[in-house]
Amino acid sequence: MSIEIGSRFQISQAIQEYLNSAETLTVISNNxxxxxxxLGDAKGHGSMPxxxxxxxxxxxxxxIIPNKKSFIASNENSSEQIS
Structure with a gap:
């Protein structure tokens, strides 16, 4: 699975303590x-392998938190299948 720039992720409570108690993480670079x-709510930034x-x-x-664009696209496809 490729990790795209701009992807948002929900952080589980089990590891929030290691990430400044942030609830979300957004990928800003992948080399x-x-x-x-x-991290969400301006709680910082970082990097990891x-x-x-x-x-x-x-x-x-x-x-992963689905972005609105993919959610809208999946709804359009399902309505086309119903018709």
Missing amino acids: GVTIQFS IEHFQYLQKKLNLK
Whole structure:
């Protein structure tokens, strides 16, 4: 799974203490080795190896927050299928 710039993730309570008690994380850079991110509510920023980021996703400590554009596109497709 590729990690796109601008993707937002919900941070589980289990790891919030390690990320300044932030509830969300937004990817601001991905060079293929390291992910740079900013934390929600202006609680800071940081970076981590992409392998660690993927591990947190696998353990469900980071869950992607769907963006509005993909949500609208999926609704348009479902309404076309109903007709």
